[in-house]
Amino acid sequence: MIEPSITRDSADGHFLQIKNIVKTYDDVVAVNDVSLDIAKGDIFALLGASGSGKSTLLRMLAGFETPNSGQIILDGEDIVSLAPYRRPINMMFQSYALFPHMTVEQNIAYGLKQDRMPKSLIADKVVQMLRLVHMEKFAKRKPDQLSGGQRQRVALARSLAKSPKLLLLDEPMGALDKKLRNRMQLEVVDILESVGVTCVMVTHDQEEAMTMANRIAIMEEGRIVQAGTPRDIYEAPNSLQAAEFIGSMNLFRGEICVDAQDHAVIDSEECANKLYVSYGVTTAIEDKKVVFAVRPEKTLISREQPESEYNWCRGTVHDIAYLGGHSVYHIRLENGKILNSFMVNSDRFADAPTWEEQVYVYWSDDSGLVLRP
Amino acid sequence: MKTSIRFSAVMFWFGMAFLYLPMLSLIIYSFNESRLVTVWAGWSTKWYGELFRDEGLMSAVWRSLEVAFWSANTAVLLGIMASVALTRFGKFRGRSMLHSLVAAPLVMPDVIIGLSLLLLFVSMTDVIGWPEQRGLMTIWVAHATFCTAYATVVISSRLKELDRSYLEAAMDLGATPLKAFIQVTLPIIMPALVSAWLLSFTLSLDDVVIASFVSGPGSTTLPIEVFSSVRLGVSPKINALATIIILIVSLVTLAVWWLSRRKLQREKLAK
Numbered sequence: 001m002i003e004p005s006i007t008r009d010s011a012d013g014h015f016l017q018i019k020n021i022v023k024t025y026d027d028v029v030a031v032n033d034v035s036l037d038i039a040k041g042d043i044f045a046l047l048g049a050s051g052s053g054k055s056t057l058l059r060m061l062a063g064f065e066t067p068n069s070g071q072i073i074l075d076g077e078d079i080v081s082l083a084p085y086r087r088p089i090n091m092m093f094q095s096y097a098l099f100p101h102m103t104v105e106q107n108i109a110y111g112l113k114q115d116r117m118p119k120s121l122i123a124d125k126v127v128q129m130l131r132l133v134h135m136e137k138f139a140k141r142k143p144d145q146l147s148g149g150q151r152q153r154v155a156l157a158r159s160l161a162k163s164p165k166l167l168l169l170d171e172p173m174g175a176l177d178k179k180l181r182n183r184m185q186l187e188v189v190d191i192l193e194s195v196g197v198t199c200v201m202v203t204h205d206q207e208e209a210m211t212m213a214n215r216i217a218i219m220e221e222g223r224i225v226q227a228g229t230p231r232d233i234y235e236a237p238n239s240l241q242a243a244e245f246i247g248s249m250n251l252f253r254g255e256i257c258v259d260a261q262d263h264a265v266i267d268s269e270e271c272a273n274k275l276y277v278s279y280g281v282t283t284a285i286e287d288k289k290v291v292f293a294v295r296p297e298k299t300l301i302s303r304e305q306p307e308s309e310y311n312w313c314r315g316t317v318h319d320i321a322y323l324g325g326h327s328v329y330h331i332r333l334e335n336g337k338i339l340n341s342f343m344v345n346s347d348r349f350a351d352a353p354t355w356e357e358q359v360y361v362y363w364s365d366d367s368g369l370v371l372r373p
Numbered sequence: 374m375k376t377s378i379r380f381s382a383v384m385f386w387f388g389m390a391f392l393y394l395p396m397l398s399l400i401i402y403s404f405n406e407s408r409l410v411t412v413w414a415g416w417s418t419k420w421y422g423e424l425f426r427d428e429g430l431m432s433a434v435w436r437s438l439e440v441a442f443w444s445a446n447t448a449v450l451l452g453i454m455a456s457v458a459l460t461r462f463g464k465f466r467g468r469s470m471l472h473s474l475v476a477a478p479l480v481m482p483d484v485i486i487g488l489s490l491l492l493l494f495v496s497m498t499d500v501i502g503w504p505e506q507r508g509l510m511t512i513w514v515a516h517a518t519f520c521t522a523y524a525t526v527v528i529s530s531r532l533k534e535l536d537r538s539y540l541e542a543a544m545d546l547g548a549t550p551l552k553a554f555i556q557v558t559l560p561i562i563m564p565a566l567v568s569a570w571l572l573s574f575t576l577s578l579d580d581v582v583i584a585s586f587v588s589g590p591g592s593t594t595l596p597i598e599v600f601s602s603v604r605l606g607v608s609p610k611i612n613a614l615a616t617i618i619i620l621i622v623s624l625v626t627l628a629v630w631w632l633s634r635r636k637l638q639r640e641k642l643a644k
Contacts (some may be wrong), residue, residue, distance in 0.1 A: 063545075084544045085547045085549055093538045094538075095538055097539050097542035097555055099542075110548075111546030111547055145640060149548060282513060336375055
């Protein structure tokens with residue numbers, strides 16, 4: 001197995017620190033005052049739509065772009081002024097950028113040759129890397145004789161060959177089809193974890209980010225909306241932007257009418273009953289407008305009216321999308337609003353509500369979230 | 374349906390005849406016994422022997438090849454530099470002007486290029502004493518000048534569509550920009566460099582107008598030699614020379630076709 005490159009931990013325990021990075025192109029602000037701390041061994045995903053600034057941030061880490069201001073501190077050293085070829089960072093490109101005139105072996109050896117490593121050591125290292133990505137049999141092939149998944153393995157091996165302190169992945173699964181993508185996501189994570197390298201990846205695919213990364217930062221319009229573990233971001237989004245970016249949400253706009261230490265009640269015109277959350281919400285008296293959010297899989301559908309005073313609405317089944325494992329119900333409320341609800345298909349031929357049937361959607365007190373509009 | 378097939382077949386053979394019949398007659402007449410090009414007097418290979426004994430013509434062939442070789446080298450080298458400046462340095466001041474200046478010789482009549490270069494060389498001789506007299510050196514400079522335009526067009530169009538990430542990947546792996554360019558970019562654009570070189574070589578070998586302006590005593594290239602000998606009456610030796618050139622060109626083309634076909638088949642097999 002390959003030992004992770006030996007590095008001392010920085011004094012404060014943060015391996016990669018991005019401090020107040022700003023990057024503008026002419027008048028457009030691509031990255032706006034971004035700060036992030038990434039720990040050693042993290043697989044960190046920058047998640048955002050195209051144009052959110054995530055790729056620009058990655059290219060600044062690689063050294064292909066220079067920030068207007070801010071610091072990038074890797075393992076205690078400010079690397080902003082270092083040229084790309086002097087940084088202890090390697091990148092796997094979205095298109096892989098394998099050199100077409102070199103064999104798989106020569107591609108992997110390229111970075112090592114730049115370091116003037118002795119030939120025998122290079123050969124050993126190449127064999128080691130080929131074994132790591134299970135490509136021993138393809139050592140003499142040219143990139144255009146490989147399939148998409150094989151090319152990705154070679155690209156990964158090439159970027160890991162120099163044992164970088166930091167590995168960058170630019171849309172790692174972008175060039176693969178859906179089925180291969182799911183398999184490679186897990187395989188790449190296995191490889192990264194066995195090497196123990198710290199990794200920053202960029203993706204627009206939330207499923208990919210959640211599968212591969214142990215920490216995620218959502219970027220929008222050049223800013224970090226929220227950073228945290230996949231579970232934090234999904235279960236406790238800190239803003240409407242974060243909530244809407246990952247997964248889907250049912251939203252009710254309303255005002256807080258009871259605000260106690262351990263619970264809050266929200267009055268919304270969009271729901272016939274009051275909405276209850278089992279945690280206290282600190283609100284200013286003059287600004288009571290909030291958004292109540294509940295995820296579709298946390299709601300339940302029944303034909304009987306719930307007994308509770310809170311957290312349910314009545315509607316008719318507007319549409320059903322049968323997805324095998326679960327069905328997505330679109331429930332139309334009396335005021336025309338559509339709610340999404342997931343129903344797990346645990347019985348093969350259960351007597352589930354069908355089109356135009358009147359149903360009740362309800363959820364428990366600790367399922368909802370209160371967000372600022 | 375049937376008539377349309379017959380029509381296209383007729384057009385095909387007509388086109389082929391139009392292109393290749395003149396060459397065929399040239400090849401046949403190179404084996405003519407008679408010293409008059411237009412009168413057939415039986416088979417003979419004597420003009421080939423005559424050709425190799427004609428020192429003036431043979432030295433013109435070598436001179437032309439030499440000039441074409443060096444002109445092509447220079448044109449490709451300058452073409453690479455111009456292409457990099459045009460495609461990789463972003464929007465610098467005077468970029469569009471450089472672009473049109475480099476491309477200008479493509480549309481400039483040869484007569485004007487030849488004449489202006491002649492005037493330049495003459496005044497340079499007056500002012501700085503170089504070139505002392507016109508000869509191979511001046512033909513080389515002239516050919517390199519107009520071939521650079523063609524080479525730049527070929528190379529820059531390839532460089533423009535080349536994915537930037539190849540160069541970035543090389544730099545990411547620790548190569549300095551110059552090293553990355555030599556080790557990665559150049560090999561990838563090699564086919565474009567080869568076509569630019571061949572194009573320049575052919576253009577230089579072919580040129581009679583510009584060369585006749587800037588050539589001097591003792592620097593007669595093959596086209597000039599042929600052109601002036603034709604004025605005195607075509608000798609069958611020229612036919613023999615042309616036949617040899619056609620043979621060489623055909624062999625080279627055939628070899629290139631065979632090599633690329635073999636490479637393609639190997640790639641198919643590997644998949």
